[in-house]
Amino acid sequence: MQERVNPDKANLIAGATGDWEVVIGIEIHAQVTSKAKLFSGASTEFGGEPNSHVSLVDAAMPGMLPVINEECVAQAVRTGLGLKAKINLHSVFDRKNYFYPDLPQGYQISQYKHPIVGEGDVILDFKDGSTVTVGIERLHLEQDAGKSLHDQHPEHSFVDLNRSGVALMEIVSKPDLRSSEQAKAFISKLRTILRYLGTCDGNMEQGSMRADINVSVRKPRDDLGTRCEIKNMNSIRFIGQAIDYEARRQIDVIEDGGTIRQETRLFDTRTGETRAMRTKEEAHDYRYFPDPDLLPLEFTQDYVDALDADLPELPDAKKKRFVEDYELSAYDAGVLIASRAASDYFETVATGRDPKLASNWVTGDLFGALNKLGKEIGESPVSAESLGELVDLISDKTISGRIAKDVFDIMLETGEAPAKIVEKRGLKQVTDTGAIEKIVDEIIAANPDQVEQVKTKPKTLGWFVGQVMKATQGKANPQAVNDILREKLEVGEE
Amino acid sequence: MSDLTKLTITEARDGLAAKEFSAKELADSHIRAIDAGNEALNAYILPTPEKALAMAEASDQRIARGESGPLEGIPLGIKDLFCTKGVRTTACSQILDDFKPTYESTVTQNIWDAGAVLLGKLNNDEFAMGSSNESSAFGCCVNPWRRNGDETNLVPGGSSGGSASAVAANLCLGAVGTDTGGSIRQPAAFTGIVGLKPTYGRCSRWGIVAFASSLDQAGPLAKTVEDAALLLQVMASHDPKDTTSIDTPVPDYRKGLRNGIKGLKIGIPEEYRVDGMPEDIEDLWRKGIDWMKAAGAEIQEVSLPHTKYALPAYYIVAPAEASSNLARYDGVRYGQRIPGDDLLEMYENSRAEGFGAEVKRRILIGTYVLSAGYYDAYYQKAQKIRTLIKNDFTDAFEKVDLLLTPTTPAPAFGIGEVSGDPVQMYLNDVFTVTVNMAGLPGLSVPAGLSSEGTPLGLQLIAKPLDEETLLQAGYALEEAAGPLPVPENWWNK
Amino acid sequence: MKVDEATVRHIARLARIKVTDEEAKNLETELSAILTWVEQLGEVDTRNVAPLTSVVQMSMKKREDQVSDGDCADDIIANAPEVADHFFVVPKVVE
Ligand SMILES: [Mg+2]
Numbered sequence A: 001m002q003e004r005v006n007p008d009k010a011n012l013i014a015g016a017t018g019d020w021e022v023v024i025g026i027e028i029h030a031q032v033t034s035k036a037k038l039f040s041g042a043s044t045e046f047g048g049e050p051n052s053h054v055s056l057v058d059a060a061m062p063g064m065l066p067v068i069n070e071e072c073v074a075q076a077v078r079t080g081l082g083l084k085a086k087i088n089l090h091s092v093f094d095r096k097n098y099f100y101p102d103l104p105q106g107y108q109i110s111q112y113k114h115p116i117v118g119e120g121d122v123i124l125d126f127k128d129g130s131t132v133t134v135g136i137e138r139l140h141l142e143q144d145a146g147k148s149l150h151d152q153h154p155e156h157s158f159v160d161l162n163r164s165g166v167a168l169m170e171i172v173s174k175p176d177l178r179s180s181e182q183a184k185a186f187i188s189k190l191r192t193i194l195r196y197l198g199t200c201d202g203n204m205e206q207g208s209m210r211a212d213i214n215v216s217v218r219k220p221r222d223d224l225g226t227r228c229e230i231k232n233m234n235s236i237r238f239i240g241q242a243i244d245y246e247a248r249r250q251i252d253v254i255e256d257g258g259t260i261r262q263e264t265r266l267f268d269t270r271t272g273e274t275r276a277m278r279t280k281e282e283a284h285d286y287r288y289f290p291d292p293d294l295l296p297l298e299f300t301q302d303y304v305d306a307l308d309a310d311l312p313e314l315p316d317a318k319k320k321r322f323v324e325d326y327e328l329s330a331y332d333a334g335v336l337i338a339s340r341a342a343s344d345y346f347e348t349v350a351t352g353r354d355p356k357l358a359s360n361w362v363t364g365d366l367f368g369a370l371n372k373l374g375k376e377i378g379e380s381p382v383s384a385e386s387l388g389e390l391v392d393l394i395s396d397k398t399i400s401g402r403i404a405k406d407v408f409d410i411m412l413e414t415g416e417a418p419a420k421i422v423e424k425r426g427l428k429q430v431t432d433t434g435a436i437e438k439i440v441d442e443i444i445a446a447n448p449d450q451v452e453q454v455k456t457k458p459k460t461l462g463w464f465v466g467q468v469m470k471a472t473q474g475k476a477n478p479q480a481v482n483d484i485l486r487e488k489l490e491v492g493e494e
Numbered sequence B: 001m002s003d004l005t006k007l008t009i010t011e012a013r014d015g016l017a018a019k020e021f022s023a024k025e026l027a028d029s030h031i032r033a034i035d036a037g038n039e040a041l042n043a044y045i046l047p048t049p050e051k052a053l054a055m056a057e058a059s060d061q062r063i064a065r066g067e068s069g070p071l072e073g074i075p076l077g078i079k080d081l082f083c084t085k086g087v088r089t090t091a092c093s094q095i096l097d098d099f100k101p102t103y104e105s106t107v108t109q110n111i112w113d114a115g116a117v118l119l120g121k122l123n124n125d126e127f128a129m130g131s132s133n134e135s136s137a138f139g140c141c142v143n144p145w146r147r148n149g150d151e152t153n154l155v156p157g158g159s160s161g162g163s164a165s166a167v168a169a170n171l172c173l174g175a176v177g178t179d180t181g182g183s184i185r186q187p188a189a190f191t192g193i194v195g196l197k198p199t200y201g202r203c204s205r206w207g208i209v210a211f212a213s214s215l216d217q218a219g220p221l222a223k224t225v226e227d228a229a230l231l232l233q234v235m236a237s238h239d240p241k242d243t244t245s246i247d248t249p250v251p252d253y254r255k256g257l258r259n260g261i262k263g264l265k266i267g268i269p270e271e272y273r274v275d276g277m278p279e280d281i282e283d284l285w286r287k288g289i290d291w292m293k294a295a296g297a298e299i300q301e302v303s304l305p306h307t308k309y310a311l312p313a314y315y316i317v318a319p320a321e322a323s324s325n326l327a328r329y330d331g332v333r334y335g336q337r338i339p340g341d342d343l344l345e346m347y348e349n350s351r352a353e354g355f356g357a358e359v360k361r362r363i364l365i366g367t368y369v370l371s372a373g374y375y376d377a378y379y380q381k382a383q384k385i386r387t388l389i390k391n392d393f394t395d396a397f398e399k400v401d402l403l404l405t406p407t408t409p410a411p412a413f414g415i416g417e418v419s420g421d422p423v424q425m426y427l428n429d430v431f432t433v434t435v436n437m438a439g440l441p442g443l444s445v446p447a448g449l450s451s452e453g454t455p456l457g458l459q460l461i462a463k464p465l466d467e468e469t470l471l472q473a474g475y476a477l478e479e480a481a482g483p484l485p486v487p488e489n490w491w492n493k
Numbered sequence C: 001m002k003v004d005e006a007t008v009r010h011i012a013r014l015a016r017i018k019v020t021d022e023e024a025k026n027l028e029t030e031l032s033a034i035l036t037w038v039e040q041l042g043e044v045d046t047r048n049v050a051p052l053t054s055v056v057q058m059s060m061k062k063r064e065d066q067v068s069d070g071d072c073a074d075d076i077i078a079n080a081p082e083v084a085d086h087f088f089v090v091p092k093v094v095e
């Protein structure tokens, strides 16, 4: 196995016998965004009455045959391109044979030896500016299983095949991750990429993205330890908890003189612990062989190139562009590109305006407000166009930055256009120097002690500024106030 | 009126068109023949007389309106491997219990769309696994033919034994079967009728209970080559529901039927002269060669060096695919469920009681050859052998247009005579299985009688999608062989 | 290739078929005979031969992404041995 990441001190876990390193590999099952299933014309819509989104093919009636959905193939190729991965022009669908009530055919149609997508990379950015490159081993297309409900009846399980046959992409990472933080960042980044591509909605609560996490521990630079697989995780937060728990558990077992058994474990969200699955683990023997009902999946490089040409700009490229074109910090750019909607919003605000100012408003005031409201960017009460107009009002000095905050609050509440709010409430900035001079003169005349003090302590100029702003209800142009005060009080530029 | 059940499809079409009899009369005479003969022959496991009469009446109305389809009013029997909407379909296995499909297979739908009438579902080996029909959950079907001076019941061959027996005994005008390793051609040869396995992909597999997906192909069993051509004409289609179905137009198979075979090059594969082949089969083959020569064909020896490996390779590929195809019979969504203490036991009980001995044997062989550590040695190896077999044919077809071989290495045997040793039973398919392994079309034509007085067939093999030439040569062979005697009717009540 | 009784039982478990002691004994003999018979394939040199993937020379046709099926729950459960409220019912599975 390839060693791509050098042990980073910060990631090591202290144990009784010294430091330990956790090694994590992740398999993601991502539901392909498509109208119909991978091999049948039934709907992929979430929910629905039991067995209502099921065709005779999905229920594995005798004599039924799979016919592949071309869009699912295209989505897998797009995803492969988004992961900068090798697209295999020839791939093969295999049958993975096992018995389970929610697997109607008695086999899952999957890809084993010849997946549609080969090796690729995902780059993770961290707040401190560091990056980690995570290798992608492969991506393949396969069918989802149905759903068994075990908690409806004391002796029975109920089987609903609505999900049976929905297209999944299984994305397998290399064991390149070294902390729960990295694992969480990997899943977030992958989800961002899939959402940009429109190939998976990334909705983990509905099961559109599920992760199997392989965790092992070792002393730094030792060979890989025995791994345990934590199955079917569908929350990034819980994934972090599960990894931390599992790593500590394994370290404790080994330090107590035990050995780790390779097994499948489940994470209990209530206790925060992992436990071995109760189902008797028979030696898995899936008896893979090429599905004789399907021909090999073949397409041309032209087909791939055409899909590539239509790909949207991806997070990494967008981030680079934001840093270069808008001169944003890497951190701000990273925050903005985390979702396609946010980056689009920002670009609408920033176009033709001061990007730094736009970025501050979007990442600061807007995100803060949305956070408080518990709303997504798509549901923002302030449109990007309106926020742009507000930035215009600041830039052309119609209002000051401070007044802008008040205007923004009113916009959030009423949805009114900023110009209208300023107009209606008379918030226009006073830039008439004559008017400001008059107020300054009055304040100087009324406060001789302060005037005396400012001569030795130029910093107290701010007190005068405050007085002028107060007298004008914040509407005076701060720059003009500053200039006039300095001139009249004979305080030099700092 | 003479016995309408003795007609060929071609003759019945003419009679219907000339209003000599109605579709209802035609159906009715077959229903009576089934009533009288099925108890002894066990060809039909589910006769559908009411449905037949209703369909025949509808046919008569269409005929009256001048809207006849190509098989208008023709009563046919259907192998129980085809899913028929609302009509119990079991693959002759207990595990499907009273399964009533809510859908109709593409091939049978094509036939009904052409105006044909369903007489009932026909017996076959359980899940089409067998060469004698003895593995059917409904009991063995019986061959209408008997050996000279012997009342032993003979097998009709398999797996389409019911189809063959019903056609040979005039319990239908023609039948629809499937052929995975010889399951149409071998029973056709055993019962003295015509059986055609089309090119893999010529007929849709949609709605046919799958045995071995890469080998299964539907085809007709008929009294004459012309009838087989007529049936195939209707059965064949490109079906978007079957990814392995071929998207090329279906030619008019009857157009060149009588064109003769002058100048056709016919290959004789030396490897089909196997050790211990009975003298009468050798003789018949020689006779067939002479007939073809006399009809103006050019005979040429060819070599298919990997022939002997086709059968063992088949008995890896077919069980492997079957072990997976039959996993869906688990007692969860349809079919027989035998309860147990838990889910695992429910699976094991349902499948242990639902499947017969031969099916279990093949599922286990298939499971074994696909299991960890054995895939390369067995399944992969067999698929490589398949490539070599296919290449053999490709090479041979560079030199010749068709191949001529015996259909079977021996005539029909008695019920229970070969059941002891599975491998001995498998050898029945030694000449037919190569054709499935390479996906080619093959046709069995009745060509004479064995020394025991039972039918023998000769097989013609053509290039992929060259059913036209195949049928054309089959017609010439049929002409040269002349009319065969018919079995004496011992089966009527 | 000879298979022993334990192997017979193992593959029978994989295939979810219960076998009695007597059946296991018989299957041991029958499967061994079949596997020994197919061993003749070892005579053929297949080192440079690609396994056959399909006998038909064509490329796989694909479906358009349209919802064209489903909404037939009654048909789906029509033949089911045990149902409740359009669910299939099976003995309880413990994970
Ligand atoms: Mg996996």
Ligand SMILES: [Zn+2]
Binding pocket: A029, A142, A170
């Ligand atoms: Zn998977």
